[in-house]
Amino acid sequence: MGSNPGSATLTGSEPLAILPLSPELEEAALRAHYKLCDRLKLEKKQRRLCRRDPGVAETLMEAVTMSALECQYQFRFERWNCTLEGRYRASLLRRGFKETAFLFAISSAGLTHALAKACSAGRLERCTCDEAPDLENREAWQWGGCGDNLKYGAKFVKDFLGKKANKDLRARVDFHNNLVGMKVIKAGVETTCKCHGVSGSCTVRTCWRQLAPFHEIGKVLKQRYEMSLKVGSATNEAAGEEDLAPSRKAAAGHGDQIPRTTDLVYLDDSPSFCAAGRFSPGTAGRKCYKDKNCESICCGRGHNTQSRVVTRPCQCQVRWCCYVECKQCTQREEVYTCKD
Numbered sequence: 001m002g003s004n005p006g007s008a009t010l011t012g013s014e015p016l017a018i019l020p021l022s023p024e025l026e027e028a029a030l031r032a033h034y035k036l037c038d039r040l041k042l043e044k045k046q047r048r049l050c051r052r053d054p055g056v057a058e059t060l061m062e063a064v065t066m067s068a069l070e071c072q073y074q075f076r077f078e079r080w081n082c083t084l085e086g087r088y089r090a091s092l093l094r095r096g097f098k099e100t101a102f103l104f105a106i107s108s109a110g111l112t113h114a115l116a117k118a119c120s121a122g123r124l125e126r127c128t129c130d131e132a133p134d135l136e137n138r139e140a141w142q143w144g145g146c147g148d149n150l151k152y153g154a155k156f157v158k159d160f161l162g163k164k165a166n167k168d169l170r171a172r173v174d175f176h177n178n179l180v181g182m183k184v185i186k187a188g189v190e191t192t193c194k195c196h197g198v199s200g201s202c203t204v205r206t207c208w209r210q211l212a213p214f215h216e217i218g219k220v221l222k223q224r225y226e227m228s229l230k231v232g233s234a235t236n237e238a239a240g241e242e243d244l245a246p247s248r249k250a251a252a253g254h255g256d257q258i259p260r261t262t263d264l265v266y267l268d269d270s271p272s273f274c275a276a277g278r279f280s281p282g283t284a285g286r287k288c289y290k291d292k293n294c295e296s297i298c299c300g301r302g303h304n305t306q307s308r309v310v311t312r313p314c315q316c317q318v319r320w321c322c323y324v325e326c327k328q329c330t331q332r333e334e335v336y337t338c339k340d
Contacts, residue, residue, distance in 0.1 A: 033057055049160050055124040059114050067110030070218035071103065077293045079273040083280050091278040096170055096267030101177045102225045105264055108161060109181030109217050112153045116185075116211055119149035127152040130209050147209035150189060154182055169233045172244060173265055180264055184220050188212030221264075228264040229257060274299035284340040298338035306335045 036057040037050035050056045071082035080099055092100050119127035130147030161178050192210045195202035230247040244259050247267075259265050276282035284301075288294035294303045314329035 030054070036061075045162070046160055049156070053124055053126050055118060059118045059123065060111065062118075063111040063114035064107070066114060066214055067106045070110070070214060071106050073215070074218050074222040077289070077297075079283055079297055079299070080270075080280055081286075087278070088280055095279075096173055097270045097279075098225060098228045098264065098266040099270060101173070101228055101264040101266045102221060104174050104177040105181035105184070105221050105224070106218065107181070108157055108178040109185050109221065110214065111160070112150070112157045112182050112185045113211055113214050113217065115153035115156050116148040116150045119152050120146045148189075148211045150186060150209070150211065154186070157182060170267065172233075173231065173267055176244060176259070176261075177264055180224060180262060181217075181221065183262055184217055184224070185211060188217060188220070224262070224264045228266055229259050230269075231259055231265045231267065272299065283338045286338045288336050288338060290334070290336050294336055294338070301339045303336045303338050306337070307332055308335060309333075 033054045034051055037047055040047075040050065040057065040060060042050055050060065068082070068084055071084075075082045092103065115124070115127075116130075118124050120129050122128070127149050130149045130151065157178075161175075163175070189209055189211055191207050193205040193207040196204045196206065231244045232247040233243070233245060244265060246257060246259070271277065271279055273280045274283055276284070283297050283299060286297055288297045288303055290303075309330060309332050311328050311330045313326035316324050316326040319325050
């Protein structure tokens with residue numbers, strides 16, 4: 001567990017001593033936390049949730065950064081490479097594209113993941129390690145360590161993102177995609193164990209729950225993006241409310257497929273992202289890989305080829321003790337970029 005944010009830790013020849021902050025420093029720390037929440041431009045309820053725990057603002061910022069970087073990694077070979085500079089992001093979020101569906105899913109997944117990890121790291125006041133689940137064969141091992149607190153993370157994110165609005169189709173689609181991101185996090189939880197016993201006999205095991213690396217979450221959501229479904233709205237007679245249903249203009253092969261709770265869904269057909277516009281800067285000048293994606297990314301405009309000489313470390317060997325010795329190798333390489 002980490003130290004309480006409202007305390008200072010001193011180290012020396014004596015055991016660790018926890019001393020309270022002075023009222024002035026505590027008040028200054030609180031003001032700084034509120035200011036950070038305000039900078040995030042949150043809605044009223046979200047700002048209140050942010051302010052109630054000093055560790056939330058930093059976790060929110062970490063989640064935004066982690067989600068954006070993973071989005072850019074997953075789409076690095078695509079026409080839309082997750083360019084999220086101000087106006088592009090705002091324009092995308094106003095439309096119901098499949099790219100928007102991915103953004104909602106990766107964002108909710110990132111926040112859930114970051115919060116669960118922050119709990120187990122002791123960075124939040126309102127949560128701690130995950131509690132032991134009710135698993136079979138408990139007598140063969142003991143619950144210990146500090147599991148990632150998915151239960152708290154998921155509850156916070158549901159409160160933070162709000163509930164679906166039954167009369168607003170776009171709100172229901174966004175809510176659905178938020179839940180997809182959270183479900184992928186839940187599906188990736190693993191029980192990790194460490195053996196204890198004489199000569200590694202593993203007579204006793206200490207086990208805890210751990211979330212999958214976020215890169216694995218991004219990979220799954222990218223696959224869901226590839227298989228995403230275009231939807232519309234239909235009335236559920238039994239429940240008396242609107243449900244998501246296959247769109248009349250759904251893509252070939254997906255026309256009759258009813259969206260599952262694990263499917264990403266979207267409303268509008270995506271633009272080509274070839275030319276600069278409201279949603280992206282286009283692909284002119286983008287680096288591509290000749291035998292991998294130049295034809296697709298360059299949208300039929302062709303690509304330029306440049307030859308350059310680069311010098312990189314090579315033939316590296318580990319030397320005792322304790323460094324790596326490398327030679328410098330010079331080679332010529334081709335760089336391909338899309339024509340304007």
